[in-house]
């Protein structure tokens with residue numbers, strides 16, 4: 338039974354030390370994976386489209402319902418490669434939400450293109466389709482909705498815009514491994530889906546990423562872009578065919594080690610996602626009548642939502658004038674619950690050093706409002 342008195346005022350913390358000890362750290366290591374890693378190490382076959390990379394790429398693409406999976410070093414180069422494979426180049430515009438990790442926008446800059454910042458929906462906090470439509474110009478070459486914190490951007494409306502305009506959609510699904518939208522795996526709906534498997538992600542190998550696509554030609558381009566020009570299935574030192582003239586290729590290869598960690602993690606993903614989803618629904622039920630707070634909305638047509646974070650929005654009007662969001666965080670920390678503040682607008686991030694002419698802000702009122710002033714992420 339929780340203490341009536343808040344811990345910050347001297348009451349007993351709601352999350353006791355004993356309860357805290359039952360929590361597992363993330364990611365969760367296990368002996369079977371450790372054994373498989375040792376086998377990879379002893380095999381001396383550590384990279385270059387080895388059998389574990391092929392196994393994981395196939396299994397993850399199948400899991401999400403996509404024809405091709407192209408495994409890479411991280412979820413930043415997957416975005417860059419996706420834009421590159423779609424022919425994005427200097428002078429083009431790429432629409433991105435203003436409330437995301439900066440990599441979504443930076444991916445456009447690596448190709449000399451201009452990210453165009455568009456606002457997010459007030460409920461899902463994902464890219465707003467109507468404002469996206471308004472932001473389209475003759476230079477727009479791609480749209481990147483982000484399934485923020487596991488909520489799912491409105492893929493029906495983005496795909497309708499794509500059909501009308503011919504502009505391809507890249508899903509940035511870095512936060513949404515295992516999510517399902519109207520029966521389809523997240524990341525398999527747009528022209529290309531991009532995932533990150535960085536340390537904190539719900540499917541993680543420390544670093545790693547993958548692009549998904551149903552399009553054979555784009556799959557071939559993605560593969561060559563990440564593999565210094567080699568085609569899929571070609572052995573090291575034995576290129577059977579070269580990349581198309583002018584297609585600049587990189588070394589964005591992933592490792593056999595990370596592929597093994599991910600294949601093992603993938604076995605658990607379905608059950609873990611279902612559990613997170615059920616827990617989030619339970620908590621949402623408990624919090625629904627608490628005045629002044631609301632949860633980030635689930636994807637409107639989500640069958641399964643893969644929660645990367647649980648995001649709570651605090652209505653500043655419901656707070657006493659002298660109470661700040663930081664005060665709430667401090668009080669929650671005293672109860673044993675440490676939470677973050679989500680993302681601020683990407684163009685205000687400390688690491689965002691683009692000159693003003695290198696990006697365009699189309700709309701950002703909601704992004705500004707939800708940023709640090711009223712967002713808590715658990």
Ligand SMILES: Cc1ncc(COP(=O)(O)O)c(C=O)c1O
Pocket residue numbers: 411412413414437438440441483509511512533534535544545546
């Ligand atoms: C929304 C989003 N997109 C892209 C990335 C980039 O992924 P990575 O860190 O694997 O490069 C991240 C990383 O956290 C992210 O949160």
